[in-house]
Every structure is written in structure tokens, then in C-alpha cells.
Amino acid sequence: xxxxxxxxxxxVFVIVGLLAMKIFIPxxxxxxxxxxxxxxxxxxxxxxxxxxxxxxxxxxxxxxxDGGISKIQRxxxxxxxxxxxxxxxxxxxxxxxxxxxxxxxxSDPIGGPALVAMLTVASLGAMITASMTVFDHDRxxxxxxxxxxxxxxxxxxxxxxxxxxxHFMENSxxxxxxxxxxxxxxxxxxxxxxxxxxxMWPLKLAPKTSPNKTVIGAIGGVIGGVIAALIxxxxxxxxxxxxxxxxxxxxxxxxxxxISIPTAILAQLGDLFxxxxxxxxxxxxxxxxxxxxxxxxxxxxxxxxxxVSIVVSFMII
Numbered sequence: 125x126x127x128x129x130x131x132x133x134x135x136v137f138v139i140v141g142l143l144a145m146k147i148f149i150p151x152x153x154x155x156x157x158x159x160x161x162x163x164x165x166x167x168x169x170x171x172x173x174x175x176x177x178x179x180x181x182x183x184x185x186x187x188x189x190d191g192g193i194s195k196i197q198r199x200x201x202x203x204x205x206x207x208x209x210x211x212x213x214x215x216x217x218x219x220x221x222x223x224x225x226x227x228x229x230x231s232d233p234i235g236g237p238a239l240v241a242m243l244t245v246a247s248l249g250a251m252i253t254a255s256m257t258v259f260d261h262d263r264x265x266x267x268x269x270x271x272x273x274x275x276x277x278x279x280x281x282x283x284x285x286x287x288x289x290x291h292f293m294e295n296s297x298x299x300x301x302x303x304x305x306x307x308x309x310x311x312x313x314x315x316x317x318x319x320x321x322x323x324m325w326p327l328k329l330a331p332k333t334s335p336n337k338t339v340i341g342a343i344g345g346v347i348g349g350v351i352a353a354l355i356x357x358x359x360x361x362x363x364x365x366x367x368x369x370x371x372x373x374x375x376x377x378x379x380x381x382x383i384s385i386p387t388a389i390l391a392q393l394g395d396l397f398x399x400x401x402x403x404x405x406x407x408x409x410x411x412x413x414x415x416x417x418x419x420x421x422x423x424x425x426x427x428x429x430x431x432v433s434i435v436v437s438f439m440i441i
Contacts, residue, residue, distance in 0.1 A: 127415035127416035128415070128416025128417060129416070130415070130416070131414050131415050131416045131417050132416075132417075135414075135423070138166070139304050141162070142162040142163050142166060143297075143300065143301060143304060145159045145160075145162045145163075146159045146160045146162070146163060146290070146296075146297055146300065147159075147297050147301075147365050147366055148365075156217050156220050156221055157217075157291065157296075160290045160291060160296070161213070163286070163287065163290045163300065164209060164210075164213045164287045164290060167209055167283055167284075167286050167287055168206065168209045168210055168287075169420075170283055170420050170424055171205045171206060171208065171209055171279055171280055171283040171284070172202060172205060172206040173411070173413065173419070173420045174205070174278075174279040174283065174410075174419075174420050174421045174424070175201055175202040175205040175206070175275050175276075175279040175280065176202055177410040177411040177419040177420065177421050178274075178275050178278065178279055178401075178410070178421065179192075179193050179198040179201060179202065179271070179272075179275055180411075181401065181402070181405040181407055181410055182271045182405055183405070184198070192267065192268065192271050193268045193271040193272055193275075194256065194260060194263035194264040194268045194272075195263070196256055196260055196263070196264065197253050197256050197260075197264050197268055197269065197271075197272040198272065200249060200252055200253045200256070200272065201249070201253060201272045201273075201275040201276050201279075201280075202275075203249070204245065204246065204248075204249025204250070204252075204253070204276050204280055205249075205275065205276060205279045205280035205283070207245050207249070208242055208245050208246055208249075208280040208281065208283075208284045209242075209280075209283065209284045209287050211238075211241050211242055211245045212238045212239070212241065212242035212284055212287055212288065213238075213287055213291065215237055215238040215241040215242070216237075216238035216291045217291075219237045219238060238291075239288070242281075242284055246276060246280055246281050249276055249280070250273055250276055253269065253272045253273060253276065254269055254273070256268075256269070256272075257269050278428070279421075282428045282429075282431075282432075283428060285428070285431040285432060285435050286300075286303070286427070286428075286431045288435055289303065289431060289434055289435050289438070292438060294369055295367075295368060295369055295370075295438055295441075297365070297366035297367060298356060298360055298366040298367065298368040299434055299435075299438045300366075301356055301359070301366045302352070302353060302356045302380065302383065302384070302387075302434060303387070303427065303430060303431055303434045304427075305352040305353075305355060305356060306348075306349045306352045306353065306384055306387050306388060306391065306430060307391050307426050307427045307430055309348035309349055309351060309352035310345040310346070310348045310349050310352075310388045310391045310392060310426065310430075311345070311348075311391075311395075311426065312348060313344040313345050313347055313348025313349075313351070314337070314341040314342060314344050314345035314348065314392065315341070316344060317340055317341050317343065317344020317345070317347070318336075318337065318338045318340060318341030318344065321340045321344075322338045322340060322341065324340070325338065325339065325340045326338060327339045327340070329341065329342050329392075329396070330396050330399075333396055333399050333400045333403060334395075334396055334399040337392075337396070342392055345388055345391070345392050346385060346388040346389065348388065349384040349385065349387060349388025349391070350381050350384050350385065350388070352384065353377075353380040353381050353383065353384035354377060354380070354381070356380060357376055357377040357380050360376070361376065361377075370441060372441065379441065382437075383433070383434070383437040383438075386433045386437075387430045387433040387434055387437075388430075389433075390429040390430050390432060390433045391426040391427070391429060391430035392426065393429050394425045394426040394427070394428055394429030394430065395425055395426045397425065397429070398410070398421060398422065398425035409422055410422050
């Protein structure tokens with residue numbers, strides 16, 4: 125328990141520090157945000173370490189047909205995951221810089237060239253990995269290939285959604301802050317609601333995947349997400365940071381609450397997916413790098429799914 129608390133405190137300081145870098149280090153005159161690079165580096169490391177944890181969890185395939193993923197496909201997947209986010213960030217910064225050099229402000233709110241570059245790297249990695257079923261067929265069979273492709277999707281593409289949010293042309297600070305606050309709030313409120321009211325309403329949320337999680341706990345998680353959204357609104361409205369630009373008809377507080385609900389639901393789905401992976405692999409934790417918490421995927425699984433809701437919501441508004 126002591127290790128878990130210490131790791132949690134360090135985690136909070138790291139996240140707060142990275143958010144402070146992003147919010148308080150102003151963009152360059154060209155529009156390039158070097159204050160956002162800290163978050164990019166963090167999630168590049170999460171992508172690499174997460175891919176290592178995932179491929180180790182499924183086991184190594186060998187010539188006798190036992191195990192999960194072949195050695196060559198494992199390292200193809202890890203390298204691909206390690207390249208996806210840096211390629212996106214570098215291309216995004218270059219496109220913003222080039223627009224500034226040409227005397228224009230970048231009008232590409234979702235980073236089209238950067239997304240194309242990122243998807244190109246992911247697709248090439250997936251194709252090279254899949255081609256191993258031809259050139260390394262004794263070890264790289266369909267099961268091994270499926271694990272490798274899932275690793276690229278989960279630990280590479282899905283992780284890269286967060287740097288995408290981090291480099292929105294508008295509202296990136298409020299979007300990142302919302303994500304970083306909602307996920308721990310969902311986890312904490314789900315735990316407390318489950319502990320307090322679980323015996324009164326013991327209906328299980330996913331009994332075969334995570335038997336300790338209850339429906340009332342999931343409802344508490346959504347409530348926690350809503351409270352986190354209101355905290356972000358208070359910070360944006362009365363403290364002035366993070367800034368939130370929105371000219372629509374809905375009040376900002378209501379809009380943030382609407383965004384928080386699917387985000388809280390997906391955060392819990394991400395946790396359940398990770399539980400399903402661990403149960404399928406017969407392990408308790410994905411790793412040991414974070415004392416008291418397990419691996420990086422044990423810590424950030426909810427955030428990877430929640431980020432999808434955030435990116436879609438802010439692209440719409």
C-alpha cells in the first residue's frame with residue numbers, strides 16, 4: 125500500500141508538471157508549442173514500454189507452436205509503436221513552422237499531414253509484421269500476427285491519440301487537462317461507490333472479466349467524471365487557465381459535462397479491456413515498473429480509451 129501511495133504521488137507531480145509546462149510555456153511566434161513536448165515524450169515512452177509489456181504478456185511463439193508472438197514480430201511491433209508518436213509530433217511541428225514561414229497561420233486544426241505521416245508509419249509497420257507470416261512462417265503464424273497487429277493498434281495508434289489532443293490548434297490545454305483529471309476521478313469515484321454501496325446493489329459490471337467491479341461503481345465513476353469536468357470549467361472560467369474558446373449556444377459547463385460522460389464510460393471500458401487481456405494471459409499485472417500499480421498499461425489503460433472520446437468531442441466543437 126505504501127508503494128502504491130508513493131507511486132501515485134509521483135504520478136500526480138509528473139502530470140501536474142507536464143500540464144504546467146504546456147499551459148505556462150507560451151508557443152513560439154511560429155505557433156510551435158515546445159511546452160507540449162513533455163507530454164509527447166511521456167506518451168512515446170508509454171507506447172514503447174507498453175508494447176514491451178503487452179508482447180511479453182502474450183508470450184513468445186516457438187517452433188513447436190506454443191506461446192503467442194514470434195520474436196521478430198514482437199520487435200517489429202515495439203519499434204513501430206516507438207515511431208508512431210514522434211513522427212506525428214515532428215510532422216505537426218514542421219507543418220506549423222512551414223505555414224509560419226510562408227506568412228500564414230496554420231488552418232489545419234486536426235493536423236492532416238501529421239495524421240497521414242503517423243498512419244503511414246503504422247501501416248508500414250503492420251505490413252512488415254504481417255509479411256513475416258510468409259518469410260518466417262514456422263514461428264510467425266496467424267495467431268502471432270494477430271497479437272502483433274493488436275499491439276500496434278493498442279500501444280501505438282491508440283496511445284498516439286493523446287499527443288494528437290496535445291497539439292490541437294485550439295483548446296488543446298483544456299482538452300488535455302480534462303483528460304488528465306477525468307481518468308483518476310473516474311477510478312477514485314468508482315472505487316469509493318463500489319466500496320460504499322456495492323453490498324446494497326451487488327450487480328456485477330463484467331463478472332467474467334473483472335468480478336470486483338459493480339454497476340454502482342461504474343455509475344460512481346461517471347459522477348466522478350462529471351465533477352472533474354466542473355473543476356476544469358471553474359479553472360478555465362475563473363482562473364483563466366486552461367483557456368477554453370467556444371462560441372456555441374451551450375454553456376461551457378454543460379458542454380464539458382456532456383463530454384465527460386462518454387469519456388468516463390470509455391475510461392472504464394479501457395480498464396475492463398486491460399483486465400480481459402490479463403485474464404486471458406493468466407497474469408495479475410502487465411509489468412512491475414510502477415511499484416504498487418504494476419506496469420504502464422495498468423496505469424494508463426483507462427486514459428487510452430478515454431482519449432478517443434476527448435479527441436472526437438473537441439474535433440466536433
